[in-house]
Amino acid sequence: MTSIAKELLKKSGYTIIRDSNKPKNLFELLNVFPNYGVGLKVAPDHWAKKGILESYYEITKVAPKLKDINHGKVFGIKVWKGKILYEGKPMRISGTLKWNWHRWPIMKKRISLNDNS
Template sequence: MTNIARKLLNHSEIQFPTIVDAKRGKNLFELINVYPEYGVGIKVVPDHWVKKGITKSYYEITRVSLKMKASS
């Protein structure tokens, strides 16, 4: 999550998990991969929403279904 997003979220009523000092943006799997049960129950918000001033909307992870890719 960008510094802008972190600053905006720190001033809002809702606190979301952030990725500190990320060199690049992370996809959803990279974010939830570090949480128990792959983040079921956490709330996440895309950076571009925060940049637009949308701070009271979020996605809540309710279930995760992982699929393995067949390697050739």
């Protein structure tokens, strides 16, 4: 993207879609998908760093704030080590802004296990 286009987007108030290799919070990951990614399977990268590769959330509902689409509430069904928790009832996902998130399945080569961030 040219610098002129970036400046115009900044002035217009639209969110610039960031480089796909850059770590993303959950809202940055979901807001590029139709219907805010409902139906996607996602996981925070710190689970993969700990070797927990068969755990994820399946997104069921996203409620972004009207003024800022990078904040709000996300709900999903939690699968932990291959088992569905809470009888499959959607729960609010915590750490949406705190952790770096990826689509599931997370490949070990995509996540540097030596990364200390």
